[in-house]
Amino acid sequence: MVGNDNIRVPVSRRERPAKPALTRHGIIEAALAILRAEGLSRVTMRRIAAALDTGPASLYVYVHNTEDLHAQVLDALLAPVVTAVPGTGSWRVRLKALLAGYRDILFQHPEIARMALSTQPSGPNYMALGDRILGLLVEGGVSDRAAAWGLDLLLLYPTAIAVENGSQKSATQKADDLTALAARVAAADATRYPHVARLGEEIVSGSGPERADWTLDVLLDGILAAGPPISAG
Template identity: 45%
Template sequence: MDNSNRTIISRRSRPAKEPLSREIIVKTALELLKQDGADGLSMRRIAKALDTGASSLYVYVTNLQELNAYVLDYSLAQVQLPDPSEGNWSDNLFEALYAYLKVLHETPGIAALAMSTMPHGPHSLALTEYVLARLHEGGIRSAAAAWGADMLLLYASSVAYEQASRDQQGTTIASLTAAYQSLDAKQYPMLTAMREEFQAGGQPDNGEVRFRWGLDVIMQGLLKQTT
């Protein structure tokens, strides 16, 4: 059989895979997180996406928990922290925490990681350092500042997680309104009397206002610890 006209493709002409690195693993994990959420993230799936074996990933990360911390920290690079030399400490603190909330909310799956991961990367540390510095400016020191920073970041994370979960499930303010409108006033007199207030808190335009209100409540408690 004459194969003189057959085109021979050299393996060397194929595009080479990008060398495996922690950065490549983290970026791939983030893309899978955006597609499938935190529950769908696994070392096996990441390895498959990178066309390698799961054992190869452990050269760069100890386990999935450590990788989650890297993925979270990579995403937090997007958080824009206000210049502390401009404005007052409380406004800067709010802007920083709200910027953090928006990054968690707008990047699918990241809010879930923030609620279940111990952050320790450079961007996570920079955010915590910024919060602690603003609390220090406000006269909040020592244990009150340390525990307060943790509480403030947890508050922002939980709000972002709630919003992201509602978006993912398609829950709207209309469904909440319908649920409150159908309440039996005799059985739930307090909820019925305040249903407009509950519904107003869920409106998109009121999200920032409600977040600021909750932050102020926490801050009032922290400031009392200094007196």
């Protein structure tokens, strides 16, 4: 029997390549790609689901909500921070390098910094960061209570600086704001604002890195000197 070459063989529409299985790692990788290309505001369940060719409901098996998603994105960004800290130098030098690495990640992603002010991250990389900070404080002779309580202060400072630095203003606008501030301070009425007038030059002195380094020294010196908490009674 001669076959008919014109006969069309039906093809099942189900025979398409299978989608990769959803995983927490895959979801975070998709979120990071969207963050870098479109910003944190676009890192939503719906947007990630579209990128992974699935429904938003499928993501909730691995991520509780958008806040949890953003916290996990921050944790993923922190992966290289701890390993990049130099193995030599004083405990203070290494601690400053560790905090600088954390700050630099937040400087690159100011929207993440704003999120970190209102959300408490607790992923493995953030925990490793905290553990390394505590270890360096203990190495420096800080008491256990002061180290435990000082951890929040040391993480809050670079986070707040990153939020401040991450405003939508251009570098030129920020420089203009500083120039205007210096002019107002210099013109302060010595009668109404005697201390501002006297210390005006000092108020606006110092570069960003110099002031940041000084602030960390103040925090570390205070944590070193801290005694037991004073009883409210």
